[in-house]
Amino acid sequence: MSIDFTLTAAQQKLQRNAREFSVEILQPVVAKADEERDPQKAFMLMKGAYLESYKLGFATGFLPREYGGGGISNLDLQIVAEEITAVDPGFATVLLVNGLALMPLVWFGSEAQKKKWLVQATSDPRGEYLAGWTVSEPVDETGGTANFDHPGARPAGIGLVATHDRSRGEYVLNGKKYWPCNAGGWDLMGADVNVCIVRTDPAKGGQKGLSAIVVPRGTAGISYGEPISKLGHRLCQNNAITFTDCRVPEENLFAVGDGDLVISKAFTWSGPVAAIAAVGVARSAYEFALQWSKTRSAGGGMPMIHHQAVGYMLADIAMKIEACRAFSWKSAHYLDQFDSDGHAVGAMAKVFCGETLFTTVFRALQVMGVNALDRQHPMEKFLREAAVFPLYDAGNIGMQMRKIWGVMLDEKFDPRAIADSRPMPFQKSMESAGALVPQHSDAKAR
Structure with a gap:
């Protein structure tokens, strides 16, 4: 079987590089920046970390090699994104949006446009290209x-x-x-x-x-x-x-005349990345709560993890994280197979993992109890970050669920295509599902 979840040597190196960057360069500046009341100043505090990420290829690595990018696969991008989002998903979004902006040129731009704009993006001597x-x-x-x-x-x-x-x-x-x-x-x-x-x-x-x-x-x-x-x-x-x-x-x-397809495909490409970003945040919340439960007895003698309620909650969190990581990888693999034309599965992964993240973080808070509300601990930030996922990147209700629905409405929809890794080409006929809402007077007349 070709299914194998073992990282290659190159992927392991990519993971190490991303983890070292996240822990050694990104993490030391996140707390201060997150506390900064002025959003532009907070953004500027991240510029040093961004310069380092550009050097490492994280800011443009998803672009094709012929234009100076890293040519990494969607699956490789999963490995990088999880490590960065485990420290801060907001910073990771800065990198993701470079892809949302530039990948449409890869798919829809002329050769002259690709050479002009993509090469410019990958060859900035300042390393601060946005x-x-x-x-x-x-x-x-x-x-x-x-x-x-x-x-x-x-x-x-x-x-x-x-x-x-x-x-x-x-x-x-x-x-x-x-x-x-x-x-x-x-x-x-x-x-x-x-x-x-x-x-x-x-x-x-x-x-x-x-x-x-x-x-x-x-x-x-x-x-x-x-x-x-x-x-x-x-x-x-x-x-x-x-x-x-x-x-x-x-x-x-x-x-x-195809701006609609640009929007649909871009937010399909970002779906698996948003999904693995949810995994990154959930992973950090889980690991903190797990360590807390193993080192705090709460006056009960034995560490909290020995209480069945705590153990079950942590087990439930761990299962959901593994399920979401597998779904994220599956959707990224599907996009790699079909030139990012996986509009249903990309949206599914984004929606499922983002929604799961919020409940997972809340369970982690319950493990810690009222202490989770103390801002000296990171749980408050995890909860704030989790609230973003169902709402951003083509919000789950506003665009992503509607996209899945539109694909399913098509008369040629194959419900087994995703499981079997068969292509489901996206067409304009799959758009506009639910876009026409009856006016109040029309609805009343009915």
């Missing part, structure tokens, strides 16, 4: 980003409009984005590039009217708000951005 994945928008009259594939014309779905000025060979961007990660850059003057999902045809729905465009740092007409102060994942930067008559060369546009 790419922003600029998709999310404010929830207002458009209905928010989760509605990106709505078949209706604007204002439904994505609202950032790119108007083609053919006389000048440019696209003019007007609109807002909210929540994009890395977009403001280290100095709030912009990431090195922002890969934006735009509406190139406001008269068409989300399946025909969206495209992607690369907006380089220094482009006029963009203003960045102060980063959002968040409950968890405080060490990654999320921005409010306004585009006002922002002019971008037309050769920066790609995936014309």
Whole structure:
């Protein structure tokens, strides 16, 4: 059988490098940065660790070798991501978002675009290159980003409009984005590039009217708000951005009319990474609670782990972590087989592991009892971080579950394809599931 969970020598080395980086370089700066009230200052405190991660290839290792990347597989990325997220998932998100922004160019960009933008990303002599994945928008009259594939014309779905000025060979961007990660850059003057999902045809729905465009740092007409102060994942930067008559060369546009597929595939690629990130956080919470139970007697003579209730809870946590790691690896392996075209399984892993993480961390808190509330212990941070997973990276309810549903709705859906590692090509016909919600008056009439 080809199934083997044993890491190769190269993977073991990758794991050691990631673990050493996480413990020796990342961990010493996390506590201070997490406590910093100013989110931009917190982000800046991580710059030194980021420079080291860039040297190690963690910031661009997922890009193809021919453009200077590491060419690592999705499965190899799992190994790195678990070690980093076990220390801080917010910092790991900064690295993940580089992939969310740049991998669409790998899949949908022209050869000229790949050579220009990917090589730039992998050859920064400063080692501080950042790419922003600029998709999310404010929830207002458009209905928010989760509605990106709505078949209706604007204002439904994505609202950032790119108007083609053919006389000048440019696209003019007007609109807002909210929540994009890395977009403001280290100095709030912009990431090195922002890969934006735009509406190139406001008269068409989300399946025909969206495209992607690369907006380089220094482009006029963009203003960045102060980063959002968040409950968890405080060490990654999320921005409010306004585009006002922002002019971008037309050769920066790609995936014309297929911006919906860019969104779907990017958040499929990130699904297994978000899943293993949940494993990393759960692992750290579990290991802390396990050590606590073995070294505290709580006045009962024997260490707490000898109490059946504690032992059962820890056993349950351990089982769930192993199950989630296996699911994460399975989904990453599937994506490696089919060029990241595994929209259902990528979403499934992300949803299942993220939801499982929250209950797992809560069980770890119960093992410690009221002492878990003392902020001298890390459990409070684990709980804050766990709260993020069901909500970020194409939120479980808003986009990921809807994507799974859309695949299952297809008349050619094969319920055994994932188990058998057979391809299930994603098509536009699988989008828009649940996007059309009856108006209140219509629902009342029914």
